[in-house]
Amino acid sequence: MASITKRGNTYQYTVSRMVNGKSQPIRKGGFKTKKEAQIAAAEVEASLAKGIIPILKKVPFDEYFENWIKLYKTPKISRVTLEHYLYSLNAVKDYFQHKAIQDIRRQDYQMFLNWLGKNKAKETVAKINGHIKACVKDAIEEQIIQIDFTRKTELMWTVQPKKSTEKHLSYEESERLIKSIWSKLDEGLGYSLLLLAITSGMRFEELVGLTRKDFDFINNTITVNKTWGYKKNSPKGFGPTKNEQSIRTIKMDIKTMNHFKKLFKSTPTNLEQLVFFSPSSKYKVISNTNANKLLKKLLDELNITSITIHGLRHTHGSILLYKKASIHYVSERLGHGDIETTLKVYTHVLKELRIEDEHLSMNTFEQMIV
DSSP states (O other), X not given: OOEEEEETTEEEEEEOOEETTEEOOEEEEEESSHHHHHHHHHHHHHHHHXXXXXXXXXXXXXXXXXXXXXXXXXXXXXXXXXXXXXXXXXXXXXXXXTOBGGGOOHHHHHHHHHHHTTTOBHXXXXXXXXXXXXXXXXXXXXXXXXXXXXXXXXXXXXXXXXXXXHHSOOHHHHHHHHHXXXXXXXXXXXXXXXXXXXXXXXXXXXXXTOBGGGEETTTTEEEEOOEEOOSTTSOSSEEOOSSGGGOEEEEOOHXXXXXXXXXXXXXXXXXXXXXXXXXXSTTSBOOHHHHHHHHHHHHHHTTOOOOOHHHHHHHHHHHXXXXXXXXHHHHHHHTOXXXXXXXXXXXXXXXXXXXXXXXXXXXXXXXXXX
C-alpha cells in the first residue's frame, strides 16, 4: 500500500518495491492535492503488478520525437521523406515547446490538431498526424506512456485541396499534349523530359537521375534505382529512391525508346552519363522550374488548364487505370510504397470505373437471360 505524505504545500507518494531482496521504494512529489497523489500512486502500483517498471522522469515530447526520427526513420528513408518528418517535428516544437510527453492528454492533442489545421490542407495535417501517431505507439511500447493521447481525435483543416481534375489531364487532353511534344522534340532536351514524364510516370528526381546505362533498348525497359539532387534540400548528386518499392524496371513503348536511342547517338555525353544533363544549371540537370515553364507553355498553346510536371505522373497513372490496367500493376509501375497510396491518389478514377463496372455487371446478366 502506498503512503502519502505532505511536504510543504504539496503531497508526495511512496510506493514500496523490492529489487533483488533490497528495498527500493518509488517516490514522487509535487502533487497539489492528496487525491492526485493517491491516483498517481495507484497507477504505479498497477504497473508494478503487471511487471512494468514505470518511467517517472519526464521526457520532453519534442526531444522524444526527434530521437525517434533519428533512430527509426533516418537510416532507412530518403532525404525528401526525412524532410516531411522534420516538418512534423517543427510543428511539435512550435506548439508543445518542451512539454513532457507524459503530460499530454487527449484534449491537449485535439487542441494541437485544431491549431495545426489553420491555413493547412487535410493532406498536410493527416501526414503530420500519421507521423505523431507512429511515434506515440512506440512510446507506449517502450512504456514511456500508458495511454495513446492521439486516439479518437479529429483532424481539422481549412485549406481545401485541389480538385482531382486540376492535378491531371484527361485522356483526350493527354493525347493532344503528347502529339504536341512529339512535334517539338527537335527543339530542345526539355521536350524529351516531358515525353518521358508522361509515358513512364516517373517522379522528377527519378527522371533527372537517369543515366544512359539505365536504358535497355533490347528489352525496351528503363531501370529506376537512384535519384539526382535537383533542389536545395536534396542530397548533392546521386541519391537513393524515395522507398524500396521505387527501385523498379519500367517497360516502355517502342516509339519512346527509339527516340532516346537516336538522341543518345546524336548528342554528346557527360561525366555522369546523365540523360537530362544541363551544364548551365546549378544542379547540372534540367531544373524543375524550367520543366514546369515548358509544360505550361505547351498547355497554354493547347488551351488546356495548366498542371505541374508532377501532374504528368498522376496523368500517367490515371490513363492506365482508365484503360483498365490493374491497380496492383499501376502501384508497382509508379513505385508507390504500398497499394493504399495508389488507392488514395486515384480515388477519382476508381469511382468512375466503378460506375462502368456496375453497368457491365448489369448488362452481362441481362444478356445471359435473353
